Amino acid sequence: MEMIRDGGLWRHTEIDDATQVGAARRQVALACADAGVADELTGKALIVAVELATNLHKHARRGALFVKAASANTIDLVSVDHGPGMDLQQCFVDGFSTSHTNGTGLGAVRRLSAAFDAYTDPSGSVVFARVGVVPAGLEYGSLAVAIRGESVSGDQWALRADEGGWTLVMADGLGHGPQAHEASAFVGPIADIDTAPSLQLQRANDLSRGTRGSAAAALRCRTAQAALDYASVGNLHCVVQRREQAQVLPGQNGTVGGAFPAVKQQQVAVEPRGLVVVHTDGLSGRWSLDRYPGLRIRHPQVVCGVLFRDCNRHRDDATVVAIRS
Template identity: 65%
Template sequence: MEVIRDGGGWGHTEVDDATQVGAARRQVALLCEEASLPSELAAKASLVVVELATNLRKHARRGHLFVKATHGRALDVVSVDHGPGMDLQRCFADGFSTTQTAGSGLGAVRRLASLFDAWSDAAGSVIFVRLGEIAASPVEYGSLAMPIRGETLSGDQWSLRMSGAAWSLVMADGLGHGPQAHAASDAVMRLGELDIPPAQLLSRAHEASRSTRGSAAAVLRRKAADAPLEFASVGNVQCVVHGRDDAETLPSQNGTVGGAFPAVRERVVPVHGRSLAIMHTDGFTSRWSLERYPGLRARHPQIVCGVLFRDCYRGRDDATLVAIRS
């Protein structure tokens, strides 16, 4: 079984002046060193980050750059900006520039990438680059996570456990912010198991969380490629499942894992084709719909996360968002 766990571990740089380009480059160099990534990959990462950060500084009203070492020997980079948007076909062609430069940077970014996707509309652009090895998997996912400004630890955490086409996604939002909130969500993360039904897992998490301040938590599971989704949630964690022609918001029960805990009800959701499930904490507004973005549902889940971060991030709380397609 493969275990992927993220406790808000995206490195984040808000790019609003020239000094942040250097800051982003130093951040990715440190991340590559901590993850013991090969020097060739670290050099590619530096080139990509500098180009994307420079692009944000020159062309965007406001931009964010996210970097994260992924499972295996790879690195993900996500650029998110708040406008004015761009013509992707022209911008990624060598020689195109709006600032009298050589115009080869974004095309080079795409050539260096092992996996690449991009999105742009009037509200801004999202670029996703994966560098390094790509592990074959029937499950495709993306995420973005960051603590509230001023904190280094997030009270939000998520984990994804996979075995073939089977997977289980667990998300927890510890009450409040900082180390105590992180400890509360950590009690939930330690209990994620692929073969435990969602309601039973939340009940176990409740017992393990009694000594913490408590959390909101949700579990979404699929036991096989042709199996339905199984879901249970306590507290304010939202999950929406998008099918080919519709979307269903899965209900969460009032209560607190580790506190006032209800009798948990489990929901079974039949799905057909390449369904996309999106789960997030209340660091994002719940008033969104993928219908506003024609074609976005079919893009890589990391692009979906970037667009929703751009348009739905509150900025007043820890925030975690995961999109998964199988």
Template identity: 35%
Template sequence: METPLAVNDPSQVAEARRHAALVAQTHGFSEELGAKAALIVTEAATNLIKYGGGGTILTRPYTEIDHTGIEILALDRGPGMGHLDISTQDGHSTSGSLGLGLGGIARVSSSHEIYTGEMLGTAILARLRSDHAVAPAGRPRQWLTVGGMSTPKIGQEACGDAYATRWVGGALWVTTVDGLGHGPQAARAAHEALRIFQEADADATPYDVIRAAHTALKATRGAVMAVAVIRPVLGSFEFAGVGNISTALIKQGELRRLPSTDGTVGYSVRTIREQSYPWEPGSILALSTDGLSTRWNLAGHPGLQRRHPALIAGVLHRDFSRGNDDATIVVVKDEQA
């Protein structure tokens, strides 16, 4: 669960900068990396106020197949930029400033992406790669990238939603869980489901994971849950879901909703139906809780599916969150050419 910081006033820029430095320190990153994160957040937060009418900034650690780092996501619902190539040039400004923000972010970041357009708002993803190595653990070449966003209901500190991924024997496992209701008890149910997911045997199936979670969650208020196991080398994935987790497979621009069965994990599950689907290069799998409108799609966001999954998830979360519930979306994308 992450809590994006609101940046609607110049006084909140300093708060966002201090938070970025704290994230780096808390997760054991170097002072240099923390300073770079603080610089990017300062530039992005200033742009939110100047050009976006305010927005949110999310700073968090990330883990890839061979390294870790810090990820910054800045989102606004402003007018957007019609000429991104011009806007990213140092010296360009529409507010009389020096116009160093986007160019500075690009120079400091290890990688960055921007999604914007006239009347589409602006979303900025910046990543800072650390020197922390991650043991490959027999993983294949990384074709799959993942990004997500999970936020609590406004006014709540605990989030009843959760998502997780893990690599097991050349397959990427992904789950999304929504504990019933809100607050600490919903969060307890979701975290228990994640524990079962993380501890599942390497030869377990989505059916096995949900069945085990159903037993483990009987002492909680229950949850809805979906699990997918993607095998990029074999070109297939297995999926099972119970309850109203919305799961969409996007291939060649076409969106297909995958069916889940009715029920509540830990309370009432009559059937767990696992199905297998083909997985092709360029495929996108997105799982979301009912904190996002079930009508979400990419039709109104031209070019978004070509962006990093973290940026895709951030934009969809921004534009389709209901605002009255915990809200989570996780996106898996196949980057094979």
């Protein structure tokens, strides 16, 4: 299994008229340029972006296209809309269209993608396309955006994965904007420290002194033991989703970099092909995957898209990460 290092914000474009198709294409071009993506791969990503954005403009309500280049070899695109839903099997057939076009959009997207998945219901649809290389091993997804009007986010996350398992550190700096971003800047260095989650948060507290503080969680999944160690301070929402039930992992009251408690580390069992979902309070925690038939077995990136669609409060930075255990 190759080493995975991921984190950071997604670029996104709200598709509310035809001109936003071009705007979405430009956001994808910028993401590829920032990550040093080769021209040929960038060209594929741009085709996928135009097809997804055009589909949102012609067929959906309140659609948005998200893009993130995790590396120079991998570009992820996610389209999210609020209805009316679609017949996925028909939409993949070349020539099928509900708006009298050539009807090659989603079929072309799937052919150009190294990984592809989708989910639809009456509330809308989420389509995920990964262009380039699919990292071996860990299957995960994310969505992270700053509140409207801010260029940086107080939410930050860092994922590290290797043969032994994975580590996720997520923090939500109090408030939003540059000072909140500064308060949560420890996530990358802390995720790189190979130690227990409780000790990671203690170190995060040391690094955060003098900032406005944050809520934070650290999780370490050890694959061979099928065990998840975690510690959480503040109001991040952590859920272990099993076949029969979901378990919410409680956090402790306090603030990293402020009124910091004596951290209590806990351990829970994870099952093969289960899900671990962690998000900040930019998303409501009042959700259950039981409300979405079949969603639990979809790609974690699709799970993130659906939760973002239905639970985003739109008044704060918002971040969600889902990992297949």
